[in-house]
Amino acid sequence: MITVHHADNLALLPTLRAASFGLIYIDPPFNTGRTVRRSRVTSRKAVEGEAGTRTGFGGTRYVSTLRKSESYADQFDDYPAWLAPRLVEARRLLSVRGSLFVHLDYREVHYVKVLLDTIFGRENFVNEIIWAYDYGARSSTRWSPKHDTILWYSKSPGRHIFNADAADRIPYMAPGLVTPEKVARGKMPTDTWWHTIVSPTGKEKTGYPTQKPLGVLERLVKVHSRPKDRLLDFFAGSGSFGDAADRHGRDVTLVDASAAAIRVMKKRFAGRDVSFR
Numbered sequence: 001m002i003t004v005h006h007a008d009n010l011a012l013l014p015t016l017r018a019a020s021f022g023l024i025y026i027d028p029p030f031n032t033g034r035t036v037r038r039s040r041v042t043s044r045k046a047v048e049g050e051a052g053t054r055t056g057f058g059g060t061r062y063v064s065t066l067r068k069s070e071s072y073a074d075q076f077d078d079y080p081a082w083l084a085p086r087l088v089e090a091r092r093l094l095s096v097r098g099s100l101f102v103h104l105d106y107r108e109v110h111y112v113k114v115l116l117d118t119i120f121g122r123e124n125f126v127n128e129i130i131w132a133y134d135y136g137a138r139s140s141t142r143w144s145p146k147h148d149t150i151l152w153y154s155k156s157p158g159r160h161i162f163n164a165d166a167a168d169r170i171p172y173m174a175p176g177l178v179t180p181e182k183v184a185r186g187k188m189p190t191d192t193w194w195h196t197i198v199s200p201t202g203k204e205k206t207g208y209p210t211q212k213p214l215g216v217l218e219r220l221v222k223v224h225s226r227p228k229d230r231l232l233d234f235f236a237g238s239g240s241f242g243d244a245a246d247r248h249g250r251d252v253t254l255v256d257a258s259a260a261a262i263r264v265m266k267k268r269f270a271g272r273d274v275s276f277r
């Protein structure tokens with residue numbers, strides 16, 4: 001069963017029952033859409049466009065530049081403050097064996113890691129998953145960023161769900177060095193996940209600009225939840241996490257504030273067991 005709420009997550013989350021979700025995945029936007037009043041930061045230039053490198057409010061992609069005079073801290077100090085109360089809610093909503101996965105890009109991950117350490121405790125940080133992809137142009141002036149980071153926190157250290165047997169296996173890089181049985185079975189993935197982006201021409205594409213691939217999210221669902229668990233994504237976008245959860249028979253709650261996201265999810269989940277609120 002998929003339940004979709006069209007709401008600001010900060011208003012909706014407090015209405016959900018504490019400790020009622022076994023797995024929460026979120027992929028928050030970078031830009032909160034709020035005006036930062038500091039004069040130096042208002043010189044940020046964000047140009048909307050498909051080729052954008054940043055995810056803005058409502059899923060829009062932006063190419064963003066900042067004047068050299070701006071201080072490093074100023075660029076980011078508003079974002080953790082915006083995200084913090086939502087992460088506090090995520091912790092409240094997790095069941096005792098539950099896990100939170102936060103999907104971030106390389107610009108914000110370090111700030112959010114520090115914030116999550118504060119909210120969950122460093123002892124509850126389990127993994128930094130690197131999702132590496134290989135698509136698009138390459139720079140000749142620096143190493144092209146081609147990865148996202150997914151931070152994993154558990155509610156109680158050592159009690160998290162990790163169904164290793166449910167993980168899809170990957171091919172050995174040097175199959176000649178291991179037995180044919182091992183080659184046939186494949187090996188367990190590590191914290192570095194190679195997976196292509198959603199193909200711009202493939203069946204999976206919904207048209208939502210920040211859509212994440214089902215393959216990455218299905219691995220999270222299978223390994224980190226049990227069939228009876230309830231799952232939650234409160235920055236749902238096109239509903240990729242909900243789709244992954246539903247494909248594996250999990251009940252999932254999705255929240256998004258954008259009408260465009262709700263429209264995409266209505267189309268995506270047509271014919272499934274879904275309720276829009």
Ligand SMILES: C[S@@+](CC[C@H](N)C(=O)[O-])C[C@H]1O[C@@H](n2cnc3c(N)ncnc32)[C@H](O)[C@@H]1O
Pocket residue numbers: 007008009010027028029055057058059208210211212213234235236237238239240241255256257258261
């Ligand atoms: C990066 S996108 C998520 C993309 C999603 N993972 C997917 O695969 O399609 C972030 C989403 O958060 C939503 N969002 C931003 N602020 C929100 C808020 N305060 N409450 C609920 N949703 C919000 C945006 O509308 C956007 O759809």
